[in-house]
Amino acid sequence: MYVKNRMNTNVITIKEDDSISKAFRLMMESGYSQLPVVKDGKLIGLVTEKLLTEVSPSKATSLSVYEINYLLSKTKVKDIMLTNLYTVSPDMLIEEAAVLLRSNDIGSLPVVAEDNTLLGILTRTDIFDAFLEFLGANDKGTRISLEVKDELGTLADISNIIKEYGINIQHVSNYHVENGQSEIIIRLNTTDVDDLLNSLKEKGYNILSVIKKN
Secondary structure: OOOHHHEEEOOEEEEEOOOOHHHHHHHHHHHOEEEEEEOOOOOEEEHHHHHHHHHHOOOOOOOHHHHHHHHHHOOEEOOOOOOOOOEOOOOOEHHHHHHHHHHHOOEEEEEOOOOOOEEEEEHHHHHHHHHHHHHHHOOOOOEEEEEEEEEOOOHHHHHHHHHOOOOOOOEEEEEEOOOEEEEEEEEEOOOOOOOHHHHHOOOOOOOEHHHEEE
């Protein structure tokens, strides 16, 4: 899966000469915590909720509401926006984008073309949704967890047993445990798996859990 398969293309943007009061309003109306700053369709910066909070007068200020509103309307986005940004291309793998988000502790990644034209934005929520899809968390069928030896041919052997019953494998995940053991999570497209489970047990596979979802 690629960034372009998950990015949001309906992006709310702001201009560098817009006021931070407008940025506040756009964030409140949209529910977003970051706004890309664009000029002629190209990404030039990013303004975040954290930045806006930092430049806004505190509740302890002696300024009146009118003075605060005046200051917010006169301060421009270009005066506070971030310009050293992490960006991704639409053809980047989703897992690579996830590593970039996590390793830099950021909430979103603008998606840009080679000429820096803004194409979309990828958020943490988009990443979470992608990995839920990878794992088949919302799929109907059966989730089987098996403890197996971490050795060559194990997954192929399990797949062949499942194939004998004409059952389709929808998702497979593998987690290394310890002492040369792994936990394999297999999601199947049916809940009629009793005979299959018996066969797996007869072959010596340790079944840790079985969850059926209609």
